[in-house]
Amino acid sequence: MHRVTLIPGDGIGPSITDAAVRVIEAAGVSVEWERVEAGLPAIEKYKDPLPQAVLDSIQKNRVALKGPLTTPVGSGFRSINVALRKEFDLYANVRPARSFEGVSSVHGELDLVIVRENTEEFYSGIEHYIDPQRSAAETIGVVTRAGSERILKYAYEYARAHNRKKVTTVHKANILKYTGGLFLDVSRNVGKDYPEIVTEDRIIDNMAMQMVMKPHQFDVIVTTNLFGDILSDLASGLVGGLGLAPGANIGYSASIFEAVHGSAPDIAGKNLANPAAVILAGVMMLHHLKESAAAERIERCVRAVIKEGKNVTRDLNPAGVGTVEMTQAIVDRIHASS
Numbered sequence: 001m002h003r004v005t006l007i008p009g010d011g012i013g014p015s016i017t018d019a020a021v022r023v024i025e026a027a028g029v030s031v032e033w034e035r036v037e038a039g040l041p042a043i044e045k046y047k048d049p050l051p052q053a054v055l056d057s058i059q060k061n062r063v064a065l066k067g068p069l070t071t072p073v074g075s076g077f078r079s080i081n082v083a084l085r086k087e088f089d090l091y092a093n094v095r096p097a098r099s100f101e102g103v104s105s106v107h108g109e110l111d112l113v114i115v116r117e118n119t120e121e122f123y124s125g126i127e128h129y130i131d132p133q134r135s136a137a138e139t140i141g142v143v144t145r146a147g148s149e150r151i152l153k154y155a156y157e158y159a160r161a162h163n164r165k166k167v168t169t170v171h172k173a174n175i176l177k178y179t180g181g182l183f184l185d186v187s188r189n190v191g192k193d194y195p196e197i198v199t200e201d202r203i204i205d206n207m208a209m210q211m212v213m214k215p216h217q218f219d220v221i222v223t224t225n226l227f228g229d230i231l232s233d234l235a236s237g238l239v240g241g242l243g244l245a246p247g248a249n250i251g252y253s254a255s256i257f258e259a260v261h262g263s264a265p266d267i268a269g270k271n272l273a274n275p276a277a278v279i280l281a282g283v284m285m286l287h288h289l290k291e292s293a294a295a296e297r298i299e300r301c302v303r304a305v306i307k308e309g310k311n312v313t314r315d316l317n318p319a320g321v322g323t324v325e326m327t328q329a330i331v332d333r334i335h336a337s338s
């Protein structure tokens with residue numbers, strides 16, 4: 001029996017995390033889910049977006065599955081997602097983008113992984129208006145040698161463990177000579193310890209174009225926080241969109257698994273959300289929990305349902321079905337595969 005913290009989140013979060021729980025249960029993995037509220041529902045109930053009970057639960061269980069949490073844009077409380085990553089020092093954000101049979105994409109088959117530094121740079125939270133008139137604002141992006149070393153080592157170790165051939169470091173060291181320069185310098189040094197892996201680097205603006213035009217040249221991509229956030233949405237667009245993109249936030253003492261996407265307020269409560277991204281985040285979680293057979297079975301069934309293309313949500317097929325029906329189709333496949 002695994003004990004896992006479950007944060008349903010807000011917006012589409014509760015419906016898609018429910019889907020993931022159903023699918024994991026259907027695969028026969030024994031999980032005791034400890035449900036805790038964060039974000040908007042926690043503000044309503046406890047007047048606190050990140051109650052101590054959430055932190056205690058993750059501290060104790062060391063593994064969490066999380067739905068998206070809304071962050072007010074431009075004002076209001078700071079991101080709870082970022083706060084959780086900082087609180088548990090979840091320094092590695094791993095976001096695979098692998099194509100799906102049955103989902104049309106410009107570039108056909110694609111399989112790349114973005115490893116994003118998850119705790120530093122422009123997400124450090126050091127920002128303010130410089131005067132009461134709010135005539136200017138500044139955000140300080142802190143990049144440390146230690147923080148760069150651990151994420152770059154993580155990326156290379158990931159590449160080695162998953163038999164990947166190339167690591168591309170993405171930066172803006174031509175302009176950000178200190179933060180970008182430090183990250184690039186560390187990447188070149190770390191790369192020397194992995195001679196079997198091709199090491200290269202790209203400036204972010206060129207990288208954005210290359211990923212859209214010729215994504216097959218990339219394998220593992222490692223980069224700083226903000227660039228990683230943007231490139232992983234871009235990568236999800238190359239393989240079918242945010243509804244299919246899972247992610248893992250990995251630290252030394254805890255890990256939180258979630259979809260790349262946010263709370264999607266435009267489709268919340270309409271049975272429209274694609275549950276696949278968070279189900280696949282659940283698959284990453286099961287690998288982490290050494291439940292790889294169940295993880296592989298679930299992924300096969302998700303891919304089979306998507307390949308068939310009938311019982312999928314409308315982001316994939318305009319004549320498709322709802323979240324609940326797609327989840328049921330995946331559960332049925334899992335039962336049929338046992």
Ligand code: NAD
Pocket residue numbers: 012067068069070071072073081242243258259260261262263264265266267272273274275277315
């Ligand atoms: P979003 O990722 O929520 O949505 C972007 C677009 O993708 C929308 O059109 C949405 O309908 C669509 N989409 C997202 N997930 C989908 C799914 N599962 N199925 C089908 N379509 C899906 O991004 P946004 O609208 O910019 O952000 C909304 C909120 O989410 C913001 O408050 C933002 O801060 C927050 N957010 C949270 C996380 C997180 O919890 N880790 C991540 C990103 C954004």
